[in-house]
Amino acid sequence: MPEYNRKDRIADTLMALVRQYGLDRVTVRQLVEACGISRQTFYYHFQDLMEALEWAVERRTRQVLERCREAETPMEALCLFTAELDASRPMVHRLLRSRRREQVERLLMRTARTYLEEAVRRAPPEAQPPKEDLEVLLDYHACGMAGLLLSSERRRDPQRLAGQLMRLLSGSLSPGGLAEHSRKTVHGNDKKNGV
Numbered sequence: 001m002p003e004y005n006r007k008d009r010i011a012d013t014l015m016a017l018v019r020q021y022g023l024d025r026v027t028v029r030q031l032v033e034a035c036g037i038s039r040q041t042f043y044y045h046f047q048d049l050m051e052a053l054e055w056a057v058e059r060r061t062r063q064v065l066e067r068c069r070e071a072e073t074p075m076e077a078l079c080l081f082t083a084e085l086d087a088s089r090p091m092v093h094r095l096l097r098s099r100r101r102e103q104v105e106r107l108l109m110r111t112a113r114t115y116l117e118e119a120v121r122r123a124p125p126e127a128q129p130p131k132e133d134l135e136v137l138l139d140y141h142a143c144g145m146a147g148l149l150l151s152s153e154r155r156r157d158p159q160r161l162a163g164q165l166m167r168l169l170s171g172s173l174s175p176g177g178l179a180e181h182s183r184k185t186v187h188g189n190d191k192k193n194g195v
Contacts, residue, residue, distance in 0.1 A: 007045050011056035023098035061111050065118050083158040092149050113142035
């Protein structure tokens, strides 16, 4: 069996077991038995269950990003991404109820940041943020997008959420967007304070 198929099988089986039992109740022993592989084979591919989970999420993120790249407009790409977030919500909340919550949160942030990095790369030069602001903007918006998943278990309409995110992102992920907002806020407060 080719290596990538085995890794895919391990990852898919792990996700099925997590859905059924929760992350804290899944063991390497259960996973290898369900996959029909040896422990040695598992450890050849992954250091531990969390690494296998991260690989599964990163694989899914790559698949979603590939679909987003095929979208005709940034809004269509964002709709695809938010639909995936919505579809993932039950699994995300199941993962968050584990002892590995902190690791899952970091994984969600990386996923959101990966999407945003791709969006910035695809944006025309005039719509890209200044290089000196890019890291802060990516971190800020990745935290916000991950926070939407973490904040509640209720469903959000993916189309509506995409529109809201597009308005937020277009206001600050463009040259002068965040700077203009900051200038107005600072100068507006300065005038109120008599500066």
